[in-house]
């Protein structure tokens with residue numbers, strides 16, 4: 385693993401390099417040999433359509449983004465940001481309470497953390513400063529930087545014909561960045577909490593976003609991890625916990641792919657399972673997707689179970705019994721429907737579980753779209769993900785959800801679904817802690 389122990393001078397060095405990016409040309413697809421691959425990230429949005437969201441102007445609370453065009457200076461966070469003060473031991477706080485504060489903070493101060501931009505870097509710096517500020521040893525924190533080429537070469541799709549190229553990914557990055565300057569690097573932030581056992585649990589959440597506040601996608605996952613790390617340090621963790629805050633998820637799970645590629649065979653063998661937290665309150669149903677791949681079907685590997693994933697199911701059942709207000713739903717097929725940072729681990733045969741708060745078809749209001757899709761083909765002949773239920777009563781619903789829209793904002797969500805955020809963070813907080821404290825024998 386390429387390790388960079390973090391210091392302020394390293395950050396200043398990271399700020400240095402800039403990528404000179406030209407708009408790439410994409411090759412015409414070959415219709416004859418398409419394979420199942422949800423290219424939801426690379427082909428759906430045209431640069432000229434982005435980011436002019438007409439709804440944006442109708443929403444007065446939405447923050448303006450005046451400062452994006454210029455490269456921000458390195459910031460001393462201890463002066464810039466007010467500290468979140470918790471005076472009682474973390475394990476005595478209500479699960480979710482600390483996490484909700486971090487979601488608010490990221491929503492208001494670190495919005496639009498787009499992959500390969502300086503804002504993404506700024507968020508990585510904030511994560512490191514926050515962890516160090518909470519007393520974690522800087523020796524246990526690693527910032528792992530990578531270029532698009534580094535990460536792309538690690539994708540299992542690389543080298544396959546008629547699948548996205550590095551140029552497609554670069555185009556995607558430029559589209560997501562909008563007017564803002566793109567830098568050469570993205571980065572993962574890795575925190576290790578050693579345990580008695582050398583078996584490891586990878587707990588991951590991406591911190592990059594589209595050009596929106598990203599409360600749900602994915603400050604929710606990041607905040608869950610931060611709170612969990614504070615609590616687990618005070619508890620007796622048996623397994624070694626590796627918290628990874630992934631960069632560049634939105635442009636094609638690049639951070640998680642790169643992270644996995646840096647592990648040795650022994651390190652991969654020692655991974656008990658990978659837990660991914662992404663979109664914790666997109667809808668109000670608390671889903672989890674336990675599974676392990678049983679066949680190597682490319683991009684659609686079949687979900688099976690083993691003793692570890694069955695243990696997740698048992699823990700959920702027990703917690704649902706124990707807490708009147710808690711309803712955790714198992715949704716194994718979500719593993720291959722949800723394209724997120726668990727995917728590279730799943731494809732390597734590592735048991736995974738993803739946390740995702742999702743819609744059900746009968747939920748009302750903005751959340752009437754069930755978060756599911758089927759695989760079809762776009763006009764260009766490429767396989768792509770297509771939402772189910774995009775038409776309702778003959779009306780086209782393009783962005784009926786929260787994620788990847790201006791609605792992914794904490795005040796908007798609180799206004800329309802009061803209590804949803806707190807409930808999700810509480811439920812997932814309890815579930816995560818029980819999973820991390822379990823002995824998997």
Ligand SMILES: [Zn+2]
Pocket residue numbers: 590601602633662663724
């Ligand atoms: Zn996400």
